[in-house]
Amino acid sequence: QKEVEQNSGPLSVPEGAIASLNCTYSDRVSQSFFWYRQYSGKSPELIMSIYSNGDKEDGRFTAQLNKASQYVSLLIRDSQPSDSATYLCAVNILNAGNNRKLIWGLGTSLAVNP
Amino acid sequence: DVKVTQSSRYLVKRTGEKVFLECVQDMDHENMFWYRQDPGLGLRLIYFSYDVKMKEKGDIPEGYSVSREKKERFSLILESASTNQTSMYLCASSLSYTQYFGPGTRLTVL
Numbered sequence: 001q002k003e004v005e006q007n008s009g010p011l012s013v014p015e016g017a018i019a020s021l022n023c024t025y026s027d028r029v030s031q032s033f034f035w036y037r038q039y040s041g042k043s044p045e046l047i048m049s050i051y052s053n054g055d056k057e058d059g060r061f062t063a064q065l066n067k068a069s070q071y072v073s074l075l076i077r078d079s080q081p082s083d084s085a086t087y088l089c090a091v092n093i094l095n096a097g098n099n100r101k102l103i104w105g106l107g108t109s110l111a112v113n114p
Numbered sequence: 115d116v117k118v119t120q121s122s123r124y125l126v127k128r129t130g131e132k133v134f135l136e137c138v139q140d141m142d143h144e145n146m147f148w149y150r151q152d153p154g155l156g157l158r159l160i161y162f163s164y165d166v167k168m169k170e171k172g173d174i175p176e177g178y179s180v181s182r183e184k185k186e187r188f189s190l191i192l193e194s195a196s197t198n199q200t201s202m203y204l205c206a207s208s209l210s211y212t213q214y215f216g217p218g219t220r221l222t223v224l
Contacts, residue, residue: 044157046213100210101172106155
């Protein structure tokens with residue numbers, strides 16, 4: 001079982017709809033969760049981080065965390081064609097020592113159709 | 115704003131050449147990372163460093179080495195480039211867990 005799993009997609013939604021992206025993780029003691037957006041040929045850019053159970057909203061984006069069920073999701077409201085990208089989920093792992101590694105999902109490809 | 119820069123956006127090298135990829139961050143971050151990204155394989159960690167002169171192997175260190183002589187600079191070295199090292203190389207830096215990426219270097223080894 002992979003440590004961080006995402007549905008590869010492509011997820012296709014019409015413009016203006018809500019896009020729902022999901023991520024599950026295997027390490028029960030993970031504490032930090034991140035969503036990154038990556039356009040084709042570009043590097044990942046941070047959208048949101050979430051650390052506590054519940055919802056965190058930032059503009060059209062809402063991250064949802066459920067530690068008991070070990071999943072984190074990203075909702076994009078009023079989806080725009082410019083949201084078409086690959087969305088990467090990343091989760092921290094607690095290693096011995098002082099490093100700050102993240103474990104990455106393979107990403108979900110989102111296509112927003114005009 | 116955090117700024118992470120990489121020495122080249124595109125690079126073409128020949129098999130057997132020694133290749134240096136450089137990464138510089140301007141936010142005094144302790145942690146720096148080198149990844150490669152290939153279609154279908156996602157981001158794979160090559161090496162990381164959490165302090166000057168400190169380095170730790172990631173998931174795929176074979177064929178690579180790194181150098182961190184100054185806090186702001188982290189270099190990835192391909193000792194003898196091979197065609198299977200053709201990839202997008204991404205550098206990132208972080209203070210805690212949040213990582214910030216440079217623009218990437220697309221390396222082609224012929």
